[in-house]
Amino acid sequence: MKQYLLPVLAAGAALFATVSVVRTQPVREVTEPVSPPPASSFTDTVAAVGLIEASTEHISVGTPLSGVVTEVLVTLNQSVRAGTPLFRLDTRALQASLAVHESQLTAARARQATAQCQVEDLNDRLERSLKLRSSTVISEDEVIRTRFALKVSQARVVEAQAEVAVAEASAASVRTEIARSTILAPMDATVLQLKIRPGEFAAAGASTAPLILLGNLSPLHLRVDIDEHEAWRVQPGTRAKGHVRGNADLASPLSFVRFEPFVIPKRSLTGDSIERVDTRVLQAIYRLDRTDLRLYAGQQMDVFIEASGTPTASR
Numbered sequence: 001m002k003q004y005l006l007p008v009l010a011a012g013a014a015l016f017a018t019v020s021v022v023r024t025q026p027v028r029e030v031t032e033p034v035s036p037p038p039a040s041s042f043t044d045t046v047a048a049v050g051l052i053e054a055s056t057e058h059i060s061v062g063t064p065l066s067g068v069v070t071e072v073l074v075t076l077n078q079s080v081r082a083g084t085p086l087f088r089l090d091t092r093a094l095q096a097s098l099a100v101h102e103s104q105l106t107a108a109r110a111r112q113a114t115a116q117c118q119v120e121d122l123n124d125r126l127e128r129s130l131k132l133r134s135s136t137v138i139s140e141d142e143v144i145r146t147r148f149a150l151k152v153s154q155a156r157v158v159e160a161q162a163e164v165a166v167a168e169a170s171a172a173s174v175r176t177e178i179a180r181s182t183i184l185a186p187m188d189a190t191v192l193q194l195k196i197r198p199g200e201f202a203a204a205g206a207s208t209a210p211l212i213l214l215g216n217l218s219p220l221h222l223r224v225d226i227d228e229h230e231a232w233r234v235q236p237g238t239r240a241k242g243h244v245r246g247n248a249d250l251a252s253p254l255s256f257v258r259f260e261p262f263v264i265p266k267r268s269l270t271g272d273s274i275e276r277v278d279t280r281v282l283q284a285i286y287r288l289d290r291t292d293l294r295l296y297a298g299q300q301m302d303v304f305i306e307a308s309g310t311p312t313a314s315r
Helices: 002-024 092-133 140-180
Strands: 045-054 059-061 067-072 085-089 182-184 189-194 212-215 220-227 240-244 247-259 280-288 300-306
Touching: 045 189, 045 212, 092 140, 220 300, 240 280
Parallel strands: none
Antiparallel strands: 045 220, 045 300, 059 212, 067 085, 085 182, 189 212, 220 280, 240 247, 240 300, 247 280
C-alpha cells in the first residue's frame, strides 16, 4: 500500500497545480472598436497620413526688436486683418532717445538760421563795400576780406544744413524703431497660438516657439506625407479622400493643390524628440472640400489617394 502513496500524492499535487494555473489565467473578452477603421473607396489606392494646416501655412510671428511686452492686443481664435497691431514692446528708452534727437535737431536748425543770417549780413556789407570802393571811402583790402568772410559764412550754412539733415535722419531712425515696436499682422489670418503675455521678454531673432502663430483657416489644407516607395503611383489631380481620426464616417473629399517639389525625411507626428527616420516622403497639399466638419489645424487625418496603374517600361 505504501508503494502507491507517493505516486498518488504526486498525481494529486500535479492536478492541484494544473487547476490553480487554469484558474489564475486572465479571461480576455473580445472587444469591438468604438469606430471601425477607415476603408478606401478606390479600387487601387495609396494610404497616407495628413496633417491639417492653414491654407497660408502657419506663420510664426516674431519681433524685430528685443524688449519687454507691454500690451497684447489680440486673443486666441481672433480674426485679424493685415496691419492689425498684435502686441507692443516697451518704448520708454526709445522715447527718451527721440527727445534727445529732437533737441539736437532744434539746435541744428538754430545754427543753420544763425549762419544764414551771417551770410545775408555779409552779402549786404559786400554790396555796400563795392559801392563805396569807387569813392575811395574804403580800401580794396577791406573789400577782399569781406568777400572771403562771406564765403566762410556760406560754407558754415552748408555745414549747418548737413547737421540738420543728420539730426533729422537720427530722429526719423528712432521714430522708425518706435513704430517697429508695435508688431503688426502681415496678412489676413486667424490667431492660432498666443505664446506671449504682458511683462514677458520678447527676444528678436529665431526662437524655439513662435510668439504668435497665424494662419488663414478658410479654406483648410491637408499636408499629406506619401511614402517615397509609392510616390510614383500618385498623379496630380487624382481623387483623394480624408477620414477624421476616431470617426471614419466623418470624411471629406480632397482637391489637389500642389506637390512640394523636395522629398524630405519622414517627420514624426508623435512629438517625441528622439525619433528614428527610416524613410523619406513626398508631401502633397490637398484642400478640404467639406466646410461643415469640425476640424482644427494640427489635427491628423487618414488619407486614401486614388493610385495610377503600373507604368510600362520604356525601351
